[in-house]
Amino acid sequence: xxxxxxxxxxxxxxxxxxxxxxxxxxxxxxxxxxxxxxxxxxxxxxxxxxxxxxxxxxxxxxxxxxxxxxxxxxxxxxxxxxxxxxxxxxxxxxxxxxxxxxxxxxxxxxxxxxxxxxxxxxxxxxxxxxxxxxxxxxxxxxxxxxxxxxxxxxxxxxxxxxxxxxxxxxxxxxxxxxxxxxxxxxxxxxxxxxxxxxxxxxxxxxxxxxxxxxxxxxxxxxxxxxxxxxxxxxxxxxxxxxxxxxxxxxxxxxxxxxxxxxxxxxxxxxxxxxxxxxxxxxxxxxxxxxxxxxxxxxxxxxxxxxxx
Amino acid sequence: xxxxxxxxxxxxxxxxxxxxxxxxxxxxxxxxxxxxxxxxxxxxxxxxxxxxxxxxxxxxxxxxxxxxxxxxxxxxxxxxxxxxxxxxxxxxxxxxxxxxxxxxxxxxxxxxxxxxxxxxxxxxxxxxxxxxxxxxxxxxxxxxxxxxxxxxxxxxxxxxxxxxxxxxxxxxxxxxxxxxxxxxxxxxxxxxxxxxxxxxxxxxxxxxxxxxxxxxxxxxxxxxxxxxxxxxxxxxxxxxxxxxxxxxxxxxx
Numbered sequence: 001x002x003x004x005x006x007x008x009x010x011x012x013x014x015x016x017x018x019x020x021x022x023x024x025x026x027x028x029x030x031x032x033x034x035x036x037x038x039x040x041x042x043x044x045x046x047x048x049x050x051x052x053x054x055x056x057x058x059x060x061x062x063x064x065x066x067x068x069x070x071x072x073x074x075x076x077x078x079x080x081x082x083x084x085x086x087x088x089x090x091x092x093x094x095x096x097x098x099x100x101x102x103x104x105x106x107x108x109x110x111x112x113x114x115x116x117x118x119x120x121x122x123x124x125x126x127x128x129x130x131x132x133x134x135x136x137x138x139x140x141x142x143x144x145x146x147x148x149x150x151x152x153x154x155x156x157x158x159x160x161x162x163x164x165x166x167x168x169x170x171x172x173x174x175x176x177x178x179x180x181x182x183x184x185x186x187x188x189x190x191x192x193x194x195x196x197x198x199x200x201x202x203x204x205x206x207x208x209x210x211x212x213x214x215x216x217x218x219x220x221x222x223x224x225x226x227x228x229x230x231x232x233x234x235x236x237x238x239x240x241x242x243x244x245x246x247x248x249x250x251x252x253x254x255x256x257x258x259x260x261x262x263x264x265x266x267x268x269x270x271x272x273x274x275x276x277x278x279x280x281x282x283x284x285x286x287x288x289x290x291x292x293x294x295x296x297x298x299x300x301x302x303x304x305x306x307x308x
Numbered sequence: 309x310x311x312x313x314x315x316x317x318x319x320x321x322x323x324x325x326x327x328x329x330x331x332x333x334x335x336x337x338x339x340x341x342x343x344x345x346x347x348x349x350x351x352x353x354x355x356x357x358x359x360x361x362x363x364x365x366x367x368x369x370x371x372x373x374x375x376x377x378x379x380x381x382x383x384x385x386x387x388x389x390x391x392x393x394x395x396x397x398x399x400x401x402x403x404x405x406x407x408x409x410x411x412x413x414x415x416x417x418x419x420x421x422x423x424x425x426x427x428x429x430x431x432x433x434x435x436x437x438x439x440x441x442x443x444x445x446x447x448x449x450x451x452x453x454x455x456x457x458x459x460x461x462x463x464x465x466x467x468x469x470x471x472x473x474x475x476x477x478x479x480x481x482x483x484x485x486x487x488x489x490x491x492x493x494x495x496x497x498x499x500x501x502x503x504x505x506x507x508x509x510x511x512x513x514x515x516x517x518x519x520x521x522x523x524x525x526x527x528x529x530x531x532x533x534x535x536x537x538x539x540x541x542x543x544x545x546x547x548x549x550x551x552x553x554x555x556x557x558x559x560x561x
Binding site: 018019033054055056057059060062063066083084085092094166168169170171172173174175176179181182187188189 | 381382384385388389392393396397400417420421422424425426427428429431432436465468469470471472473474
């Protein structure tokens with residue numbers, strides 16, 4: 001009974017026990033903590049099917065996907081198509097079928113398309129998160145592997161809803177690299193700030209690339225390390241204010257963070273020909289204030305670490 | 309079914325037990341008393357070996373829990389995930405049992421999927437709100453030495469996870485082998501673990517790994533916690549000739 005859902009081998013063809021829809025299995029797409037996702041064909045239409053051993057975990061995901069889909073145009077994640085059981089070796093397994101999103105994982109997409117896409121896609125991501133938050137959920141396990149850039153319209157969609165948590169509960173799943181508690185920047189209660197923290201770390205991680213990212217992570221983790229990276233990166237530096245605010249949980253909503261990123265993005269595009277846009281004094285004051293705050297936090301963490 | 313207390317033992321080890329009662333039998337004993345046993349195998353460069361892997365699986369199976377084999381870096385997130393999944397499973401079983409009593413033979417699995425989705429929502433809620441007591445048992449025999457800083461990090465991290473829950477949570481940490489007994493209590497029952505706790509200091513140097521005896525001794529830790537009186541009444545009526553809370557046949561609700 002491993003937690004890495006040891007999914008039973010699917011037959012090449014199966015039919016749902018209740019809704020009697022039939023599926024042809026084409027290939028495996030990936031494995032999550034709750035189950036395995038397969039590419040299937042259902043009456044000639046391609047779908048993704050997620051199968052897991054622990055039916056409850058799968059059904060909890062369905063629960064979230066359902067409630068997010070009440071708003072039609074939301075496009076937060078894949079559309080849910082079917083929920084049913086299939087029988088493998090005499091044992092019933094719960095599965096759900098969803099729209100197959102053809103595209104690239106966010107980090108791979110950036111590798112191909114270039115880092116100038118990072119702020120554009122993060123802005124989109126924040127719009128998706130905003131919808132999810134308005135439905136009362138936190139995504140939780142936000143990481144590039146769970147974010148998809150669709151091939152056709154270059155839009156960002158969230159996949160793998162296994163970590164999605166009701167606001168106020170403890171986050172169901174997380175990845176240390178992006179986890180707020182692991183960075184000593186707060187607890188693991190599902191709230192807006194938790195996802196925004198992850199989004200900010202993802203933005204840093206994707207902009208600086210894998211090698212620099214890995215080498216910059218020393219223990220103990222604290223957001224001061226992230227600030228160092230931002231200070232040294234020409235592409236991240238202009239976004240320092242919204243990023244720091246996300247690290248310190250200063251945004252009330254994903255929409256707010258999105259608006260601030262957009263403002264910087266626009267200013268940058270307009271001011272591109274010049275080498276470096278002069279900093280407006282007022283904003284500058286706010287920045288240094290925030291940097292002082294993060295330094296204080298750093299000092300606090302070091303003090304903390306001393307006694308470890 | 310409003311207030312639930314879930315009880316778990318989480319074993320963190322890197323090899324086979326080699327002393328005392330079989331850990332699989334000890335896990336079965338724990339399960340018998342309403343305590344779920346989860347196991348995490350921590351590996352470095354060296355593999356755990358077929359025998360070690362098998363033992364980890366068998367302990368979890370007998371203890372009604374889950375297991376995983378991970379590298380030290382993944383320890384913290386695995387601890388949290390295993391605990392939560394095992395909780396969900398326990399609640400699922402209890403809800404299922406109650407449903408069977410109401411509906412006759414058919415339990416949750418016989419419900420249509422869209423009805424089951426609603427049950428899943430309820431199970432999720434119960435899991436979040438129920439009280440949770442976890443004893444973490446850390447193998448501190450020789451080969452675990454290099455991994456102990458990761459374990460220490462995971463303990464502190466787990467405390468943050470527990471603290472983020474809505475329900476009441478407590479944890480205790482023990483290490484085995486102990487100095488005199490099989491198990492030394494490093495951190496007694498607490499709601500929040502301070503970062504200052506040192507696992508590495510004052511360890512018993514020994515080549516033996518008494519996983520089974522450590523589990524048996526950990527069961528005794530749960531006997532100290534009192535059941536809420538209403539639940540106690542409910543269960544003591546059912547149990548005949550019973551002299552302690554620890555031997556409840558089922559999960560405590």
